[in-house]
Amino acid sequence: MFDKYMVKEGSFQNNGQDGFKFQVHVGDYRGCFLSLVRGYYVEVDGVEYPLEKQKFEINGKPPRTFDEIAKAVWEHWDFDDYATLYIDCPGGLSKGPHRLGLMQGAMVQYGWQPHDQEWIENTPLPKDLVGEQTKQKEVYYFDVEIK
Template sequence: MFDKYLIDAATVHNTGPVDAPTGFSFQAKLGYYRGLGLSMIEELNVGIDGEVLPRAAIRFDEGPGPLTLDEMETAFDRRWAFGTPATILVDLPGGFPAGEHTLTLQQKLRVSYLPFPSFNNDEKTVKVA
């Protein structure tokens, strides 16, 4: 339902030194209408042009500081509120590739009253200046 709002394409930018980026980041929103504890976010898959980036390269920050996806599994005291942007940070030598590319985000969420995981997907064409 909220899938088309997951990625904020205007926020994609490279991180690290300007002349030698070490990765990129972008703002994202949760695809579930009630918010969730971070431990209930089972996966955040980020891809560029159909290639899914390694899980170990992704970090998440809803405000207090970045966590790896493994650290999120036990972050019982942190929550991602609906409508609140969080920063997805990706380690990628060279940063986001020059030119237009397709950025994808898939969220796999564990919702307490659903007997199956909720998958939310967004795809945007983005270009980093």
């Protein structure tokens, strides 16, 4: 819905020698419960960074894995708030322009769907979420820069 606003302008930066980080906005006008956020498809300059390399920081809590986020059933991500997505990439990225591909894997929050139990037990990767089960239908690309 608000996909072109998903990445906060100017937030893309290296995170010391551990990797890089950037701020993301929830792709829904109502916000969502954190347990519905199943991770991100992240690609920078053609290199994919899987869920195992991602951590998510929101609501003043330290960065968490998406396995931990899946248990945050009462915690809400409000529309006005940005979260920080940390990517494990030893040495970080080179300074200069980069091409970021991003897809937010968030399940819909409008009641129980037939596929929901299967998704809870065996969650698809963000890029594999398709159809009516997810808000975002494709990978969006952003031109970003590390200064």
